[in-house]
Amino acid sequence: MAELQAREPLIFELSKPGRRAGTQFPPRVKGSAEIPAHLRRAAPPLLPEVSELQVVRHFTRLSQMNFSIDTHFYPLGSCTMKYNPKACNSFAMLPEFLGRHPLGPEPQGFLACMYELQEMLQEITGMQSVSLTPMAGAQGEFAGVAMIRAFHRSRNDLGRTEIIVPQAAHGTNPATAAMCGCTVKEIPCDANGDIDIDALQAAVSPATAGIMLTNPSTLGVFERKITEVARIVHEAGGLLYYDGANLNAILGKVRPGDMGFDVIHMNLHKTFSTPHGGGGPGSGAVGVGARLRPFLPIPLVGKDGARFRWLTERDVPQSIGRLSGFMGNAGVNLRAYIYMRLLGREGMVRVAEFAALNANYLLKRLQAAGFEAAYPTRRASHEFIITLKRENRLYQVTAMDVAKRLLDYGFHAPTTYFPLLVPECLLIEPTETEAKEDLDRFCEAMIAIRREMEQEPEKLTSAPHTMPVRRLDDVRAAKQLDLAWKPAA
């Protein structure tokens, strides 16, 4: 069973007036500089007053209230919770890298890494150019759709404002289209998880700006009609956007550029193993084919002879512009670069192979244990979907209950209720870095939970039992908003 730290008071509750971590205070500087009285702060901000040891202990304890890849198997579908190699962090935190101001003269050592990263990502995706500036997947998506719009505008083709997305798409896809001033047209998938070609044919028109697709799709299967999809959209004058949030299943096996895509974004925090950090920072590099190259977000890294330099407005005058204060999440990109050098050409192909092996193995074992696959006739990609609609009917337990019960068994829950169109679903992605024994232990937990479902379902419906807290009252959280600590009156 999982063992986590129980409760920890708020840091404000540890505070005592006059206590401090004095070593961290800078020396006082002699001089008469001061802020004019009318601009000065009236009362000091209410921050905690604590010792250095109290801080270290408090946040160490908080960390121990978390599941993480370093401590637990984390089969969270569509999130790619693979091992984050320690070397990637250690080398990215070399003091010269950390101390570098972004507006100083162009750092050749750092830029060499970024330039090579651009080139490797181009090769892996089959694209012509890459920009590393988007700071997360959603910003990469934004950049992708903004480039599609800029492309149509540059041709004076102003009526193309519709973005087609499959119903199974991630929620960021339609939200992104809206942020770019586009309207969204959703199209269905067929019973085997492929795009409904007739619906696509009916959806395209002179208003089509493009289509946003993931392949393998969010249903965990490869979109087999991709060449036909590309033909239909291109013939209608639209462009193809590849939501490459996750390339784990296709690395070295198939390249989005070869499938006909015009633009792709990549979540480097998934495939290229940069840390999720409890919710960021991510990095959402974008790659484009020749037609969208002039519109890439800046800055890019270019090379003049042996010298690396930033490419800016002057070099890319039609760019969709800047998306961050400097150059995106530079340190995240550096971690991805280090990871790719550690993997090399052989290692990258193995990522896809072993991600697929682990996913297909886990799928077969769970099917053998009586769980129902959402797409039983299909290969799993790097992930797959189990639907609990039958268990829901028979035992009145939900996917959420199974997810919460898994926490008690020491496994992070799979993704639940995504994609929305499969009822009571668990989206399971083991990743390539898990050993067979860990997959087997997960299966045994699922088998045990299945038994509980039949014999004592309340064990599931009231789970988790061993976490620092039981299920939380989300309705109360949203109605009686308590979003910041305030001192007792």
Added chain:
Amino acid sequence: MAFIPHTADDVAGMLDVIGAESIDDLFDEIPRDLRAAALDVPQAMGEMEVGRLLTERAASDGRPLNFIGAGAYEHHIPAPVWAITTRGEFYSAYTPYQAEASQGTLQLIYEYQSMICALTGMEVSNASLYDGASALAEACLMAVRANRAANSRRILLPRTVNPTYAQVAKSIAGNQGIVFETVDFDRSAGRTLLESLQPYTGQDVTALVVQQPNFFGNLEEADQLTDWAHQNKILMIAVVNPISLALLSAPGQWGSRIGGNPGADIVCGEGQPLGVPLAAGGPYFGFMATRMQYVRQMPGRIVGRTVDAEGRPGFSLTLQAREQHIRRSKATSNICTNQGLLVTAATLYMSLLGSEGLSRVAAASLQRTADLVARLSGIAGVKPAFTAPRFHEAVLLLDRPVAPVLAALTRRGIFGGLDLTDRYPELNHALLVCATETKLDADINAYAVALTDIMKPSRAAA
């Protein structure tokens, strides 16, 4: 094999369960003609070799003495900050969707939100955004949703706001029909003048952006500007430096009480000064805070304190109905992540420094910059550009082009500041310099000695 634990026996056994002959069979749904050829990327390297490569590249970038600020500031980072932040339980955890297994991250974000509220004088904070520039873009989009009195989608953007922030706001918010109107600054004081806003009095305007301290390091008359905005039913967006807030009036207190509406309406900024290294530009984080009445218009994740099934306190993500995974195309933003790891660092930093430590850092930075400006202004051909009071940055005017001077300083291991020629050509040879608490007397002296030498008349002639 890098990070892959499978033995040959494992593979054979697993394929047997799957009923496949080989791993390659698992890819049989990909059409043959689409299969990729061997990738043309470098061969794998071991950790030792990669370590050697990266160490050499880092060393080639060196460790110059840095006097550049302009939105990213070099402060001392206490050792516990990254020692704890890089603990695997923080570093390798996912977004806290499974609240019961993520109470550590959730409580930390709640503490972070509380500290941001305390610093800014606002009622609610989100769990962070990507960086300061994109936070301003999101603040502009939020203002359009929040200001129901305005229909124009017009936002007033003074030229004293960081020009890159303005560019980013246009790239991100421009697609949604937001129009940014430029507001000029007073050439002698170096701050936004109330008079330059007069043409907009009584007009349909959504929001006014004020950066405090402004891009030049000067202090704006925030109270006057806030009052003017509120008198004209315009929302006030404050862009602030969190360290400066230890000394400067909190945005929540700006202005006088007009129509029961004191203070800024949306506060955002770059969180990097709070324990995040410069690191060539990122990852940093943006913070955002507002008043309770606008909380449903705020983008990004928010953590709330609630109770569990046994009535014990606990934390969870809340108000998710605003977000993309529920609202899809009608969400407040497409934002999906925050900058969790950086928020972890910042929360540790703020806890270690407390309000007294932060005000010591701010006061030392204020004094060091004053010392730097005094020393450099004593050099022939160097003078301060503006008269307004400052925080920890200043614009200097040189009697010659800035770029060659900066290049000469770089050769001596000094990053002497940011050349403003491209951004503000009319200022004529303007240089933006910054000194934080990390710059000691000897550092300021080294800069002054080097600049004196470079600015010698004989050298200018040569």
